[in-house]
Structures are given as structure tokens and as C-alpha cells.
Amino acid sequence: MVRRAAMHSRAAMHRPGVRLLVLCSLVFLLLVTLSGCWDVAEIDHRAFITSVGVDMAGDDKVEVIARSPIPRSVAGGGTMGGGGGGGPTFVLYSAKGSTVAQAMGALGEVTDKSIDLGHLREIIIGEELARRGVGQILDDIFRTSLADATAIILVSKGKARDLMGISPPVEVFPVAYVERYLHKDGLDVATSARVEVWNAYSMAWTPSRELFLPRIIGFRGKPPKGGQGGGGGDGGGQGGAKTPQSPKSQDRLVISGFGIFRDNKLVGWLERNDATAFVWTMGLGKGGYVVVDISDKVPGKKATIMMTYVRVAKRVRKEGDNYRISLAFKVTGNLQGTEGTHLVVKGRRGHEIHKLIKERTEKKIELMVKSMIHKLQRDLKTDAVSFGELVRRAYPREWSAKAWDDIFPGVKVDVKVSASITELNVLH
Amino acid sequence: MDRGQLHKGQLTSWQMFWLLTIGTTSTVVFVSPSDAYQILGYGGWQLILTSFIISILATLLAVKLGRRFGGSTYVGCSRQALGPTLGFIASGLLASWYTFAAAADSFLLARAMKVSLLIETPLEAIFAVGVLSVIYAVWIGVERFAMFAEVSLLVLIPLIVFLVTSPLKWVEVGNLAPVFTFPIRAYRSPGFWLAAFMLRVHAFLYMLYPSFVNQRKAATISLGAIALAGAFFAVTFAYPVMIFGMPVAKILLWPFWATIRVTRFSGFPVEKLLYFATVAWQVMGTISTSLLVYCASVCLAEMFHLKDYRVSLIMLIPVIIILTVAPRSYTDFHSYWVRAYYLLGWIATIIVPAITLLVAVVSGRRGNSGA
Numbered sequence: 001m002v003r004r005a006a007m008h009s010r011a012a013m014h015r016p017g018v019r020l021l022v023l024c025s026l027v028f029l030l031l032v033t034l035s036g037c038w039d040v041a042e043i044d045h046r047a048f049i050t051s052v053g054v055d056m057a058g059d060d061k062v063e064v065i066a067r068s069p070i071p072r073s074v075a076g077g078g079t080m081g082g083g084g085g086g087g088p089t090f091v092l093y094s095a096k097g098s099t100v101a102q103a104m105g106a107l108g109e110v111t112d113k114s115i116d117l118g119h120l121r122e123i124i125i126g127e128e129l130a131r132r133g134v135g136q137i138l139d140d141i142f143r144t145s146l147a148d149a150t151a152i153i154l155v156s157k158g159k160a161r162d163l164m165g166i167s168p169p170v171e172v173f174p175v176a177y178v179e180r181y182l183h184k185d186g187l188d189v190a191t192s193a194r195v196e197v198w199n200a201y202s203m204a205w206t207p208s209r210e211l212f213l214p215r216i217i218g219f220r221g222k223p224p225k226g227g228q229g230g231g232g233g234d235g236g237g238q239g240g241a242k243t244p245q246s247p248k249s250q251d252r253l254v255i256s257g258f259g260i261f262r263d264n265k266l267v268g269w270l271e272r273n274d275a276t277a278f279v280w281t282m283g284l285g286k287g288g289y290v291v292v293d294i295s296d297k298v299p300g301k302k303a304t305i306m307m308t309y310v311r312v313a314k315r316v317r318k319e320g321d322n323y324r325i326s327l328a329f330k331v332t333g334n335l336q337g338t339e340g341t342h343l344v345v346k347g348r349r350g351h352e353i354h355k356l357i358k359e360r361t362e363k364k365i366e367l368m369v370k371s372m373i374h375k376l377q378r379d380l381k382t383d384a385v386s387f388g389e390l391v392r393r394a395y396p397r398e399w400s401a402k403a404w405d406d407i408f409p410g411v412k413v414d415v416k417v418s419a420s421i422t423e424l425n426v427l428h
Numbered sequence: 429m430d431r432g433q434l435h436k437g438q439l440t441s442w443q444m445f446w447l448l449t450i451g452t453t454s455t456v457v458f459v460s461p462s463d464a465y466q467i468l469g470y471g472g473w474q475l476i477l478t479s480f481i482i483s484i485l486a487t488l489l490a491v492k493l494g495r496r497f498g499g500s501t502y503v504g505c506s507r508q509a510l511g512p513t514l515g516f517i518a519s520g521l522l523a524s525w526y527t528f529a530a531a532a533d534s535f536l537l538a539r540a541m542k543v544s545l546l547i548e549t550p551l552e553a554i555f556a557v558g559v560l561s562v563i564y565a566v567w568i569g570v571e572r573f574a575m576f577a578e579v580s581l582l583v584l585i586p587l588i589v590f591l592v593t594s595p596l597k598w599v600e601v602g603n604l605a606p607v608f609t610f611p612i613r614a615y616r617s618p619g620f621w622l623a624a625f626m627l628r629v630h631a632f633l634y635m636l637y638p639s640f641v642n643q644r645k646a647a648t649i650s651l652g653a654i655a656l657a658g659a660f661f662a663v664t665f666a667y668p669v670m671i672f673g674m675p676v677a678k679i680l681l682w683p684f685w686a687t688i689r690v691t692r693f694s695g696f697p698v699e700k701l702l703y704f705a706t707v708a709w710q711v712m713g714t715i716s717t718s719l720l721v722y723c724a725s726v727c728l729a730e731m732f733h734l735k736d737y738r739v740s741l742i743m744l745i746p747v748i749i750i751l752t753v754a755p756r757s758y759t760d761f762h763s764y765w766v767r768a769y770y771l772l773g774w775i776a777t778i779i780v781p782a783i784t785l786l787v788a789v790v791s792g793r794r795g796n797s798g799a
Contacts, residue, residue, distance in 0.1 A: 022564065145543040145547070149686075150691075196690070198672070198686075198689070198690045202671075202673055205675055205676050206673045206675045206676060207675060389602075393605040396609070
């Protein structure tokens with residue numbers, strides 16, 4: 001009977017009409033089940049969260065502040081002054097919980113829309129919370145498949161909450177501003193770097209590395225006297241027709257410097273030259289400016305060099321029981337200005353000045369790097385430059401995460417810089 | 429029994445090569461790198477090497493059996509070598525492994541689809557579509573879905589090259605160091621040897637051997653498939669470590685999948701690489717699951733002397749569905765299902781066939797047209 005049934009079914013299957021029916025049924029089923037529109041999750045029923053700020057709320061709770069764009073504000077007007085059509089371009093939600101995951105879940109209680117993390121591009125961790133530890137936050141965010149692992153993660157000076165309503169007037173949505181800030185490949189920013197969620201997670205959970213995050217600082221625009229100007233001073237990117245009177249009269253977000261962590265807890269900041277030296281040492285960027293003093297040879301003069309190429313080779317070796325790290329920098333820069341001192345007009349004089357600038361640049365970079373490392377070894381006592389990883393690779397049997405905490409501050413570091421000043425622009 | 433009706437399709441060497449390669453790399457790639465990290469850490473490449481050697485030996489065993497018994501499937505070989513009862517049990521074990529492996533593949537595929545693309549669609553709905561696709565592929569016969577596998581290469585090869593090259597900018601080769609660590613203790617653990625059942629090319633050969641157009645080339649083609657699958661496994665082992673570092677790679681659920689999660693193309697039509705990866709994996713997974721279900725159906729059909737494997741296919745589907753939905757969580761799956769898959773694989777596709785060949789050699793039994 002089974003055989004007869006099988007033969008019958010085979011014969012039936014070979015009929016073109018039956019096969020077409022099977023195919024159509026399959027396509028229909030695919031349409032119904034794989035279209036992604038399960039349970040009427042329409043696009044206008046969703047709150048697309050683009051940014052999240054996380055702060056401490058009391059002693060043992062965290063607060064999540066989420067920013068969600070208002071699409072009609074874009075459709076309704078232009079892009080000037082942080083708001084299309086004069087209305088707010090985004091809305092803020094906040095919720096509290098014992099963990100970030102719980103607080104994120106609680107966001108659904110404060111809006112009629114479904115919370116959608118598929119467009120999450122920016123996470124800002126407040127300073128106080130960062131000092132208590134970010135391991136749990138990173139785990140909560142990285143673990144969820146809904147969130148984008150390539151979202152940027154930053155640490156704020158002060159509370160993250162204070163930044164969430166700030167809207168720089170050049171972009172409709174603040175998240176676009178931060179994205180572009182960290183995406184540009186120019187040579188003018190060498191004090192910060194893009195760190196993504198997965199990056200931060202790897203650093204946080206690798207014993208031979210320490211976490212660092214770019215620092216973000218927000219400035220709320222202050223309306224000038226007389227009520228003129230001030231673009232986007234109020235949260236949500238209000239009004240764009242007024243002309244700003246000064247930089248301080250408009251909302252600003254500055255991403256500069258790094259928050260440095262030890263055991264996933266914020267212990268301090270690297271700023272300005274230290275941040276630039278950190279960027280170069282970690283191979284995070286190539287730009288930045290170095291100003292060298294040549295006043296002993298050319299009275300009252302300084303030379304400015306824009307770095308166009310920075311590469312560092314790192315080596316570790318043992319001297320007795322101690323580790324010694326060598327950093328060999330190879331840098332190339334363009335001369336941007338010498339306050340009227342022309343270099344190679346004729347003869348030896350120009351050549352000497354050129355050589356002097358090169359040597360001073362090398363010395364300056366060496367000092368910058370040493371100062372940054374000194375700060376990490378002595379003040380912050382954390383291996384944010386991942387020298388531990390170098391030691392682990394070279395001496396895997398000897399390396400121990402626990403011992404390294406005590407060893408790192410005493411590690412000798414040699415810095416050698418080889419600079420080339422290649423371009424003089426249009427003046428000698 | 430009329431074998432011709434069961435094995436209607438004949439597979440060219442090229443089709444067979446790709447069926448074996450895709451069937452081996454499609455879904456186990458999710459699980460195997462994790463085992464390598466957890467058992468051997470930085471020396472995990474030794475597990476890949478060991479499984480490579482085991483797979484070569486097992487493949488030679490499968491080819492030897494096929495040749496000795498005149499191009500029969502394993503059901504015919506074991507029946508002739510071990511007798512009807514023991515042969516039935518040996519074939520039953522193999523059919524069980526195919527069924528179990530198909531369920532494990534379906535489980536992984538449905539979860540990968542849900543996690544990466546269809547987050548709000550119930551798992552059962554995704555799974556139902558997968559089952560229908562597999563039924564259709566098996567129903568039309570191995571020859572037809574081998575053609576589908578052949579055509580799908582036009583999509584798969586560029587996608588896989590794209591997937592492997594795209595996260596290159598994050599790669600830090602130094603993360604793989606120290607490469608030359610030999611944790612001898614790991615070799616003594618059952619986990620190591622269980623996980624060494626990684627490349628399953630030989631398992632398909634037991635049932636597909638009669639379908640080869642040129643059976644003389646079976647060994648060469650299979651070894652080629654093992655080499656390609658082994659190379660792919662090596663990539664899936666090394667990549668996550670080079671990107672995340674070993675400590676993090678160890679704790680990732682699907683390490684290679686996670687490397688795809690970290691790549692994004694600003695302004696690209698499809699920004700996330702994950703969508704490409706999902707398409708590639710679903711195509712490969714459907715082919716490999718279909719192959720496993722086909723092998724199981726043919727095996728059962730031969731065991732019960734059915735004239736058409738589609739009857740056993742219809743009976744098999746509910747079993748696969750039950751096995752697929754049985755693990756209530758991924759922890760269950762990883763703790764029990766994967767180990768059972770390895771253990772049954774060792775017994776059904778290596779140990780028992782080796783005994784079968786040994787008995788055949790000792791007793792001098794061979795097929796009618798055996799070499």
C-alpha cells in the first residue's frame with residue numbers, strides 16, 4: 001500500500017499543474033512568513049532609537065536616556081539650524097532600571113511606539129557611571145542582536161543626560177553630527193578616535209588590554225543679550241533662522257580626548273597633546289599639529305608642522321627580570337608656517353633651519369609620547385596602550401594579567417622618532 | 429530491490445565536489461570554531477588539523493567500502509558484510525545520524541535567521557519555511573538540487589569572498605600569537621576527540637557513492653572537498669581571533685558570525701554585511717540539510733526495501749521537526765545536541781563502517797562487481 005501511494009504521489013508530482021501549485025504555495029508561504037511584518041510592526045509604530053545616554057540614578061540604578069528622531073520634522077522643512085520647519089527634530093525618552101538591559105526594556109513604558117534598536121548609532125556613558133564600571137553596560141549592549149555592534153561608544157564629561165538634548169545646528173539630528181565627526185578622515189583631528197561597541201567590548205574583556213573611550217563634551221547654546229541668534233539652543237533642535245552671534249550662543253558637541261579605564265572603571269582623562277600622542281601610539285590616526293620652538297636660532301620664531309603620516313613599530317624585550325618596550329615612530333609632516341622665516345632660500349642657512357625643525361619635531365614628539373606614557377604609568381596606573389598585549393605575545397608563558405598591574409608602572413619605554421618634513425607648501 | 433529507482437540522479441564530479449563541500453561547511457561552521465578555542469585555545473588549529481586527518485582516513489574508508497561492494501550504498505555494503513540483522517543496525521545508526529544532523533542544521537539555520545534578520549518572526553514560522561524548502565529540494569531529487577547547488581555558486585562564491593575580505597581592516601594578526609602551543613592535556617580529553625569529528629565529507633559518501641558518474645574519481649573529489657572545507661574552517665578559526673582576540677572569541681556564541689556583525693558600509697545599498705551573510709548561509713544550509721535528509725531518506729528506503737525514497741522522506745519529516753524543536757534553549761542544544769551529534773557521528777560514520785570493512789576483509793566478502 002505504501003509503495004502504491006508512493007508511486008501515485010510521484011506520478012502526481014510530475015504533473016506540471018501540481019508542481020506549479022507546490023511552487024506557488026511555497027512562494028506564498030515565504031511571502032507571509034518572511035516579509036518581516038509579523039504582528040503589525042509597522043514603521044510608523046516604531047521609535048527608532050539612534051542614541052542612548054546612560055547615567056547613574058542614585059546608588060544602585062541606572063538611567064537610560066534615549067533619543068529618537070521625528071521623521072516628519074525632516075520631511076516638513078529644511079535642514080538649517082538643527083530643525084526642519086522650526087519644530088523639534090527628535091524626542092527624548094528616559095527610564096530607570098537596575099541594569100542597562102532592564103532600563104532599555106522599560107523605555108517601552110514611556111512611549112506608544114515599539115522601541116527599535118536597529119538604528120542605534122551612538123552610546124554615551126556618563127562620567128559617574130563610567131567611574132563605577134562599564135563592563136555590565138558593554139555586555140548588555142553587545143549581547144543583544146537587535147543593537148548594532150558598530151555603534152559609536154563615548155564617555156561624557158559630566159552626565160550623559162546633559163548632552164542628550166544638545167543639537168549642533170549643522171545637522172538635523174545630533175547623531176549624524178557625531179557620526180560625521182568621527183568618520184572624517186582629515187588630518188585635523190588627532191585627539192580622538194572612533195571606538196565602536198564591539199571594539200570596546202573586546203578591550204574590556206581582554207586581560208592584556210585596558211579600555212579607552214573617546215570623550216564627548218557638550219555645551220548648551222547661550223542666547224546672547226537682546227535675544228538674538230542662538231541656533232538649536234533648546235533640546236530638540238529648535239529654530240534655525242536666527243544668526244548665531246558667537247560660538248557660545250549655539251549648541252556644541254566636542255569630541256576630544258579619551259576617558260582611560262582600569263579594570264573597566266574610568267580613572268582619568270588624556271587631553272590635548274597626551275591624547276594626540278595616544279592616537280599616534282595606538283595607530284588610531286595620523287593627523288595633528290606639532291609646534292616647535294626655534295627661537296634660539298631664529299629669534300622669536302616657531303614652526304608649525306602638520307603630521308600627514310605616523311607609523312609606529314613596537315617591540316618588547318627582557319632585561320633581566322624587567323621588560324623594556326621600544327617604540328620606533330616614523331613620521332612625515334608638512335610645514336604649515338614659520339612666522340616669516342623662509343627656510344631654503346639659498347645656501348646653508350635654510351638647510352640648517354630645515355634640519356633644526358626636523359630635529360625639534362622629533363624631540364617634541366618623543367616628549368609628547370613619553371609624557372603620555374608617564375601619565376599612564378604614574379598617575380593613572382593603567383595600561384591603556386596595550387603594552388601587556390605585546391608582552392603576552394612575546395612571552396606567553398610569563399605573562400600574567402594580575403602581575404602585569406604591578407609591573408606596568410615600572411616598565412622602561414624607549415621612544416625613537418624619525419621625522420621627515422616633506423612639503424613646504426608654497427613658500428620656502 | 430530496484431536500485432535504479434532510488435538513485436535516479438547521477439552527479440557529475442563538479443556537482444559532487446560542491447555538494448560535499450557545501451554540506452560540510454554550511455552550518456557546523458557556527459559551532460566548531462568555538463570548540464577549537466575552548467579546548468585548545470591558541471593551539472586550536474591542531475583540532476582542525478586532527479579533524480582533517482580523521483576525515484581523510486574516513487573518506488578513504490568510505491571509498492574502499494563502496495569499491496569493495498560494487499558501488500553499493502552503505503546499506504548494501506553493511507548487509508553483505510555483516511549480514512541482514514547487524515547490517516540493518518549499522519545502517520540504522522547511519523540513518524539516525526543523518527536525521528540528527530539534519531535537525532541540528534535546521535536548528536542553527538532557523539536561529540541564525542531569527543537573530544540576524546527576522547527578529548520578530550516566530551522561530552516556528554522560520555523553521556516551517558525551511559522545512560518546506562528542504563522537502564521540495566529532496567522531493568525533486570539529488571540531481572536537481574545538485575544543479576541548484578551548482579547555480580548557487582554564482583551567488584555564494586562572491587558573497588563568501590566578500591564576507592572574508594570585508595572585515596580585513598580590523599584584523600590584527602598578532603592576536604593569533606602564540607601559535608605554537610601544544611596543550612598535550614587537551615589531547616587526552618574526550619571533548620577534543622569528539623570535536624575532531626568536524627569535517628563530515630565521508631558521511632555523505634556512504635549514500636552518494638552510487639550517484640557518482642565517475643566512481644573512480646570519488647577519492648580525489650572527496651579529498652578536494654575536504655581540503656577546501658578544511659581551509660574554510662581554518663579561516664573561521666583564525667578570523668575571530670584576529671579581530672576580537674582569543675579571550676573574547678572564546679565567549680562568542682558564533683565567532684565567525686560575530687566578525688560579520690562588526691562590518692558596516694556607510695552608504696552601501698545594504699549597509700550591514702550580516703544580511704549578505706544570512707543569504708549565503710541560508711542557501712548553503714538549505715543545500716546541506718537537503719543533502720542530509722536525502723541521504724537519510726534513501727538509507728531508510730533501502731533498509732525497508734521501499735521503491736521510492738519519498739515515502740521515507742514523508743515519514744522522516746515529523747521526526748526531524750520533533751528533534752529540531754526539542755532543545756528548548758541554545759544552552760540545551762550546545763550542551764547535549766552538539767555532543768550527541770559528534771558522538772553518533774563517530775559511531776555511525778567512522779567506527780561501525782570501519783568494523784564493517786574489517787569484517788568484510790577478514791571474511792573475504794565483497795560485492796558482485798567489486799574490484
